[in-house]
Amino acid sequence: MRSQLQTRVALGMIVTLSVLLLMLWVLQRNTPADRETAVMRTSAADVQEDPAVHTCNLCGATARFTEFNNRPEATCPNCKSRERHRLLMHYMRNETRLFHDKLDMLHFSPIGPEKDILRNAPNLHYVTADYSQGEDLRLDLTSVEQPDASWDVIVAYHVLEHIVEDQKAIHEMYRILRPGGQAILQVPLEPGRKTIYEDTAIVSPKERARHFGGHADHVRLYSAGGFKQRLEAAGFVVEAVDYVARLDPSVVERHAMRSKAKKPDIEDIWIARKPAR
Numbered sequence: 001m002r003s004q005l006q007t008r009v010a011l012g013m014i015v016t017l018s019v020l021l022l023m024l025w026v027l028q029r030n031t032p033a034d035r036e037t038a039v040m041r042t043s044a045a046d047v048q049e050d051p052a053v054h055t056c057n058l059c060g061a062t063a064r065f066t067e068f069n070n071r072p073e074a075t076c077p078n079c080k081s082r083e084r085h086r087l088l089m090h091y092m093r094n095e096t097r098l099f100h101d102k103l104d105m106l107h108f109s110p111i112g113p114e115k116d117i118l119r120n121a122p123n124l125h126y127v128t129a130d131y132s133q134g135e136d137l138r139l140d141l142t143s144v145e146q147p148d149a150s151w152d153v154i155v156a157y158h159v160l161e162h163i164v165e166d167q168k169a170i171h172e173m174y175r176i177l178r179p180g181g182q183a184i185l186q187v188p189l190e191p192g193r194k195t196i197y198e199d200t201a202i203v204s205p206k207e208r209a210r211h212f213g214g215h216a217d218h219v220r221l222y223s224a225g226g227f228k229q230r231l232e233a234a235g236f237v238v239e240a241v242d243y244v245a246r247l248d249p250s251v252v253e254r255h256a257m258r259s260k261a262k263k264p265d266i267e268d269i270w271i272a273r274k275p276a277r
């Protein structure tokens with residue numbers, strides 16, 4: 001009689017414990033924040049073991065980065081930054097005075113995490129701009145409503161390939177920069193292209209995509225030489241920085257800062273300096 005009771009109690013305890021464990025498991029799985037924070041939880045050990053795990057230098061997430069446009073491990077799943085954004089941030093932090101000097105900085109078409117970081121730099125007067133609404137200023141780069149010599153730094157990444165009158169835009173950047181100021185630029189550049197390909201008769205998104213590398217909103221294919229020439233024609237002193245080549249490969253890999261496309265674009269960071277008077 002007594003041992004029967006003991007068995008019952010023991011069984012009851014096992015069942016209760018099992019139910020509790022099951023409830024805990026279900027609760028943990030269904031935490032609303034779980035899906036969002038899952039990418040952040042990867043441990044340091046995983047980073048070493050899994051080559052597809054990277055640390056984003058924009059948002060801090062350590063995660064498996066995802067494919068974008070046939071480029072494996074291109075996108076941070078947390079903040080959506082891509083290789084070029086992370087390379088640019090690494091450059092700005094390590095190779096410029098952007099986080100030290102008192103500077104007026106105008107950033108065209110930034111992404112969210114870039115803005116979060118640069119807005120928090122106490123030394124910067126940081127202003128964002130775009131052709132459409134949603135940024136601090138709504139500016140047409142071919143006719144910028146800003147005074148001459150009013151900015152120290154302009155960033156325009158993957159902007160000029162969208163602008164039909166890009167030479168006008170380059171002149172405008174030159175005009176609004178102070179002497180000694182600089183524009184930090186990038187456009188898509190396929191290696192080996194000798195001349196700029198553009199045709200103002202190509203206007204439909206479908207045709208533009210067919211002619212300009214699959215992008216319905218691009219208006220030309222730049223060559224590196226042609227791009228440099230257009231910048232110099234406006235008065236800029238131009239330097240194409242192959243920054244990936246200067247960095248320790250393990251650092252490049254840690255933040256996934258280079259394209260893993262089969263045929264990657266040239267990923268140089270273009271520094272266009274307005275000579276000091």
Ligand SMILES: [Zn+2]
Binds near residue numbers: 058061077078113
């Ligand atoms: Zn990120």
